Structure formats: structure tokens, C-alpha cells
Amino acid sequence: xxxxxxxxxxxxxxxxxxxxxxxxxxxARTAAxxxxxxxxxxxxxxxxxxxWWGASMLVYAMNRHHPNPKVGHYTQQAATVFYGASGFFxxxxxxxxxDDWRYYLMAWALAALVIIPWSALxxxxxxxxxxxxxLLEDTTGEQ
Numbered sequence: 001x002x003x004x005x006x007x008x009x010x011x012x013x014x015x016x017x018x019x020x021x022x023x024x025x026x027x028a029r030t031a032a033x034x035x036x037x038x039x040x041x042x043x044x045x046x047x048x049x050x051x052w053w054g055a056s057m058l059v060y061a062m063n064r065h066h067p068n069p070k071v072g073h074y075t076q077q078a079a080t081v082f083y084g085a086s087g088f089f090x091x092x093x094x095x096x097x098x099d100d101w102r103y104y105l106m107a108w109a110l111a112a113l114v115i116i117p118w119s120a121l122x123x124x125x126x127x128x129x130x131x132x133x134x135l136l137e138d139t140t141g142e143q
Contacts, residue, residue, distance in 0.1 A: 003088075012060040013114050022133045022135055022136065023067050023068065023133065023134045023135065023136050024133055025068075025130075025131030025132050025133050025134075026131065028066065028067075028070065028071050028131050028134070029126060029127070029129075029131040030069045031062075031063050031066055031068075032063070032066075032068075032070060032071045032074040032075060033074070033123055033126050033127075034059050034063065034073045035056065035060065035063065035074070035078035035079060035082075036061050036074070036078045036119040036122045036123050036126070037119075037123070038052050038055065038056055038059060038078075039052070039056075039078055039081065039082045039115050040116060040120070040121045041121045042056075042082075043108075043111060043112050043116060043122065044112075044116075046108060049086075052082075053086070056079065056082060059075070060075055060076075060079050063075040064076060067134055067136055068131070068134055070129065070131070074122060074125075074126055077122055078119065078122055081114065081115055081118045081119065082115060082123075085111045085114050085115055086111070089107045089110070089111055093107065096102075098140045116117070
């Protein structure tokens, strides 16, 4: 990704208009879907799940208090599913014999049965929802 692409992406997220700075609805929809896409990617590609644990905390922190409240709602739903399923299987894994990998494979399959459909339904809801532009308050004091 070039510097021009990054600059264009940043300009696309919000725009200075005659009535003030506006957060684009398309940017809010993208922000709302990041957590669900990350959950899907992490559960499908098992080695990524440890990296997603850390990255998902960053995504959650960035999007939970987004100017559009729907972004925070969808992010929180996706986080609840991922952390709930992961936490449940971490607790259950303490009872699993360490020398038999089949139990871990079974736990991954059960987590996938929860996370994949839930994330897919959340993404469908996100893309069916109406995402309007939002007028942002100008906190910089510029005229």
C-alpha cells in the first residue's frame, strides 16, 4: 500500500464540509466488520489465533467508542463471541490430557461451530444495516 493509498483512505474516513467534519457511513461499516472478519480468519487459520488475541484487543479499543454507536455495538458483539468461546475452551483445556491432541482438535471444532456462524450472521447484519454519515463535533477550535 502506497502513501497515496493511505492518504486517500484517511480522507475517505472523514471529510471537512461546509457544515463541519463528517464521518462517512462506509468507513463506519468497515470499522464495524473488522472484528468479525478477524474472528473468522483466526478460527479458520489456527496459527493466527494467538496473534488475533492481541490484535483483537487493539481493534476493540479503537472501535468500541467510535462516533457511530452501531460500530461499538457490532464490535462488542464480535468480541463477546470470540472471548467467550476462547475463555471457555481455555478453562476446559486444563482438564484435557496433554498427550492427546484429539481433544484440542475437538475443542477447535466446537469453537469453530460457534464462532463461524455467529460471525457470518453478524457480517450479514452489518452489510444489511443502513450506515449514514455522521456530523462530528469540531474539538480542535479551528474556524
